[in-house]
Amino acid sequence: MAKPNVINKRELIHYAKQCLVESGIEKFTLKAVAEKAGVTQGTVYYHFRTKEQILVDIVQDICESSWEEISQVNEGIIKQSLQSAKSRCKEDSFFHKLFFTLMIAGFNNPKIKDHLGDILVNENRALSENLKKVWSKSPVDGVSIDTWGILFNAIIDGLAIQALLNRNFSVDNVYKELEHLFERLSSIQAEEDI
Structure with a gap:
């Protein structure tokens, strides 16, 4: 179940790092970050408009x-x-x-x-x-x-x-x-x- 939109950008970066380590950059997606963080894709897109932005x-x-x-x-x-x-x-x-x-x-x-x-x-x-x-x-x-x-x-x-x-x-x-x-x-x- 997705968490409510109470996750902050820094926490999403933490989950994104975990996704990168586990899956590599080739398989890295904002959807994977959302799943890892237990939030909706919309929550991730609220903080990061693109995959490149979260990587930077x-x-x-x-x-x-x-x-x-x-x-x-x-x-x-x-x-x-x-x-x-x-x-x-x-x-x-x-x-x-x-x-x-x-x-x-x-x-x-x-x-x-x-x-x-x-x-x-x-x-x-x-x-x-x-x-x-x-x-x-x-x-x-x-x-x-x-x-x-x-x-x-x-x-x-x-x-x-x-x-x-x-x-x-x-x-x-x-x-x-x-x-x-x-x-x-x-x-x-x-x-x-x-």
Whole structure:
């Protein structure tokens, strides 16, 4: 029996994530979300007009939750950020499959493109703010901390592509070396502060 229209958008996103995990993106429908949540399709359509909209909102929810969790960390914030990114860097990464699928859809859908663009801007900003907690200034003259945030975000997304497409990709090794790179950049920055 369907629940009355007392379910909120956030709860529907939770059920939509469950549907994605259980059925995959290929079989994902708003009808399946309604069934999982025990509500009518009309309730789902009230909150989400299209399948793409709910998928974009799922990506946004995952990103916001991740950054909210990381922003609570006071010590080792970059290491925690890298561990969080590494945990999603897998051959079967639900998040990255969804993100890249939506990115491709965004090439032909300006609303999806704009929404994902906003998510990237927010991720870049969050990375930059976290770097500013660690670095008083950029470790390399002429490269702003904001640009470092964008570069690290691009590296993380690029590593996710590698993991999705290359079964032999060594996530552990690459993330270990990425952490070493960050530590080296931090030590350069610390030396310049002395």
